[in-house]
Amino acid sequence: MKKFAAMNKLKKAALLVIAKSLDADEITGLQQLFRSIDVDGSGTITVDELRTAMRSLDAKLNVRGRLLEG
Numbered sequence: 001m002k003k004f005a006a007m008n009k010l011k012k013a014a015l016l017v018i019a020k021s022l023d024a025d026e027i028t029g030l031q032q033l034f035r036s037i038d039v040d041g042s043g044t045i046t047v048d049e050l051r052t053a054m055r056s057l058d059a060k061l062n063v064r065g066r067l068l069e070g
């Protein structure tokens with residue numbers, strides 16, 4: 001439990017460092033990306049939500065790739 005709390009502190013510190021190095025537009029972009037993946041709006045991304053998002057991205061990239069080829 002102590003380890004878990006220490007990990008959370010480390011995670012928060014790391015996220016803070018990352019957040020401070022981003023400008024407002026980048027943060028807004030990340031928030032939009034997160035919300036688009038978090039389909040049920042639970043505030044967390046499940047493996048299924050991530051899988052669905054990656055399949056959708058893969059499909060979009062395939063379409064774009066085919067358009068560029070043809």
Ligand SMILES: [Ca+2]
Pocket residue numbers: 038039040041042043044045046049
């Ligand atoms: Ca979710």
